[in-house]
Amino acid sequence: MNILITGSAGFVGSHLVERFLQDGHSVIGVDNYISGQRQNTALFLTHPRFQFLEADVSQGIPYTGETLDWVLHFASPASPPHYQEFPVETLMVGAQGTQHGLELALKHSAKFFLASTSEVYGDPHVHPQPESYWGHVNPNGLRSCYDEAKRYAEAITMAYHRAKGVDTRIIRIFNTYGPRMRADDGRVITNFVHQALRGEPLTIYGDGQQTRSFQYVDDLIEGIMRLMGVTYHEPVNLGNPTEFTMLELAAVIGKVMEHSIELEYKPLPSDDPKQRQPDIGLATNILDWKPQVSLQEGLQNLVSSIDYSLASS
Structure with missing residues (x-):
């Protein structure tokens, strides 16, 4: 395929x-390096x-090559420090960038795949979160540039599917980690690992009892591949339902890295969700998919790769 x-x-x-190159496909990559490396x-x-186009997809996608089979829209700052530094750009890549991707898919009669996020659920009142849950989101808070960009992206994707017949897929990605994350990513696993490597205390926001579920990147990629192989247009959660408090995560990282861990407590950020855990029943049913990599195994893989994949750019 041409992707x-x-x-x-x-x-x-x-x-x-x-993954696509390993599987024998041709790939056109597009990025403007606002958060990519x-x-x-x-x-x-x-x-x-492999072909690469350096471009801001919010302004358009300058592809003029052979017919495409898939357009996958994964462009967006995705960690709070990055999307809060670039709030307008984050909104634009979710809005205009998604539309440009949909128009390109329509032009080539290609299928379109949207990377959405568990952030569409906000600070949820339903736990765990099924795809049917509409969320509890602050539409004008510090995180809203990302939350609302993705909610709009889902809406326009479904509109193009219903009104224009584009063959679409939508995933809602829950916390994912692994090699090639930026050292300054700002999300909790990256922060903890790098603080431990520097011999610094791990920063705990609030009392550390807020929970997250952590998915290793290989499991996410496998779920994406499986969704591409079926016909299903509504959003699908992809995440690991095993839940950890931040204090439990700190303990696992200390064990993996064989460090004595000290903790430093700071106030909880605005609109930070207290709980986040996916209901993956739909993915299990339609994709025969569930995560395979344990947190300890994934963290060991991450730490062993840190020299070449998590260096500051």
């Missing part, structure tokens, strides 16, 4: 490029079936 991926230099995008693109530049 175009926006956000190809990002954490998840680069793993998708790698040039070293991720460099991994594939000499591959004969």
Whole structure:
């Protein structure tokens, strides 16, 4: 197949490029490096079936090549420090970037795949979160530039499916980690690992009892591949339902890294969800998918890769 991926230099995008090339497909990567990393693109530049376009997809996607089979839209800052630094750009890539991707898919009669997020559920009142839950989101808070961009992206994707017949897929990605995350990503696993490596206390916001579920990137990529192989247009949760408090996560990281861990407590950020856990019943039923990599195994893989994948860009 001929596959175009926006956000190809990002954490998840680069793993998708790698998987598609391994499976024999041709890949066109698109990124403007607002949060992606040039070293991720460099991994594939000499591959004969990889082409790269440096572009801001909010302004358009300058692809003029052969007919596409898929357009995968993974472009967006995805961690709070990045999308809060670039709130307008985050909103635009969710709105205009998604529409440009949909128009490109329509032009080529290609299928369209949207990377949405568990952030559409906000600080949920339903636990765990099924796809049918509409969420509890602050539409004008500090996180709203990302939350609302993704909620709009889902809406316009479904509109193009219903009104224009575009064959679409939507995933809601829950916390995912692994090699090639930026060192300054700002999400909890990256923060904890790098603080431990520097011999610093791990920063705990609030009392550390808020929970997250952590999915290793290989499990996410497998779920994406399986969804591409079935016909289903509504959103699908992809995440690991095993829940950890931040204090439990700190303890696991200490064990994996064989460090004596000290903790430093700070106030809880605005609109930070207290709980986040996916209901993956739908993915299990339609994709025969569930996560395979334990938190300890995934963290060991991450730590062993840190020299080449988590260096500051």
